[in-house]
Amino acid sequence: MKKIIYSIVFVCLFSLTLSGCGQSKTEEIRVAEVTHSIFYAPLYVAIEKGFFEEEQINIELTTTWGGDKTMTALLSGGSDIALVGSETSIYVYNQGTDDPVINFAQLTQTDGTFLVSRDETESFSWNDLKGSTFLGQRKGGMPQMVGEFVLKQKQINPHHDLTLIQNVDFANIANAFASGTGDYVQLFEPTASIFEQEGLGQIVASFGKESVQIPYTTFMSKQSYLKENEESVQRFTKALFRAQTWVAEHSAQEIAKVIQPQFKDTSLEIIEIVIERYKEQNSYSLNPILDEKEWNNLQIIMDEANELRQYVDHETLVKTSIANEVSGQ
Template sequence: MKKILFFLLFSSILLFLTSCNNENTNKKIQLAEVTRSIFYAPQYVALEKGFFKDEGLDVELQTTWGGDKTMTSLLSDGSDIALVGAETSIYVYAQDSKDIAINFAQLTQTDGTFLVAKEEKSNFSWDELKGTTFLGQRKGGMPQMVGEYVLKQQGIDPHEDLNLQQNIEFAHIPSAFVSGDVEYVQLFEPTASAFEKEGKGHIIASFGEESGIVPYTVYMAKQTYMDEHEAEMKDFTKAIYRAQQWVAEQPAKEIAQTIQPYFEDTELEMLTSSIERYKSQGSFATEPLLQKDAWNNLKNIMEEAGELPEDVAYEELVNTTFAKDVLQD
């Protein structure tokens, strides 16, 4: 009897110690995302499907709502890794920061906004925008810079040919479009599709299709963190790559069902159509490697918008080590 009790006690202790050891091996990573968006579907897939956990990572996600706040969180050690527009790393570099932010994995590779009109346009021509009131995005942010870049490619000077409004906060742009005397607006999904379904607007063009490949949203970390946590960086990148491949292979509805817990107020049908729209135009990167051509396209877009503070070389702010290692495994 004593032997049985001793065996049970010993087994319990061993189980407890094993459990503790497993918890300790899950390396914690604080991840900050610039906003909550269907555009970031592969990230939510990695969380929901357990891809991070498979790599021994305990990833805690926080939404920091805005590029400035996201970078503040990263630079002040409020987060370890940030998902934000690649342009923010250039802004930080230009401020002579002691600890620069390095881009190491790309998540989205096109702009994610759509041109929405109040009235239906069966045969839309970009020239129709001239002389109209256009509700744009925040000055210096990727949506606005890409918007201006595309308009210029279409022969439209956004500051001369349009009544361009940029004084509305990101969260209030949709309601300002509906209630205001505005003819056109630049919107993300699922808002663009929701407006179309509700008769509040009509999607007539895609800025993502017009702008080409660009590192629109990327993962970045401070140089010091990256140097001290190389194993975690590779494991994180591996989980993201796995999620990117899964998203590329699965139908939109399956993806929508997987990430729905992150969008409880959005109907499954709307999630599905939004994901399908992004998939069809190649918005989700299928691998984490940020290419040099895409980086140069980003700088061209920033320069066209008058927002490039410094011509920063690809090799200076992009670390491809982890992405290349993952792709070769």
């Protein structure tokens, strides 16, 4: 009998050593997102559908409201991974660092903002902006740079043909417009659609449609974290890719129902409208691969905005091996 008991104990201890006696350890990964938006629907699908859990990952998601705050959280060790515009990694690199921030998975591939007019119009023309007051986004941020890029493509000088406001904090832009500031405003969803529904403005154009494909929002981390946690990052990216595929294969209505718990104060109708709008303009990346053409497009836009101190090679700040592997490329 003692031999049998000893054998059972030995087997259990041996199993515990190998796999926690049947239980896999769940890893905590802290993610700082630049804003909380339906624009990031695949991330929320991965959370709500349990794709991260199936990869033994527990996501601790924090909204940091602004690119500068998001990057500060990452660099200071307050987060492991940041979801933010990839231009921020270039800023950090050009300032000089021994531990550069590396982009490893792309989430969105177009601008996610819309031009909202205070006054209703049946026939909008970009020339209507001339002489107006335009409430833009933060200087040096991707939304503002894409906004200026599009205006220039429409033969509008954003610093001479209109009054451009750029000193309003990211989190307060919508409130500023609602309070009467500006004739036009550049807004993310779902705020743009909510304003339209409430009669506070009218969506007249999409900056995503008018611009080019770029790595608008990517997951990134410090190089040191990637080296020490590559297997975990690979599982993270695998869960993300499953969500990207799921979003591509399902309707806006189905996606809206899944991510509604992330937007409890937003109606299901608005969520569905926004998702359909983003799907229609191909804003959601189909896979996590950040290719060189998009990277170059990004730096062209940064250069146009006089925000690019020095060109940075794709291979310097982009790690594609993980995304390639999980997506079978």
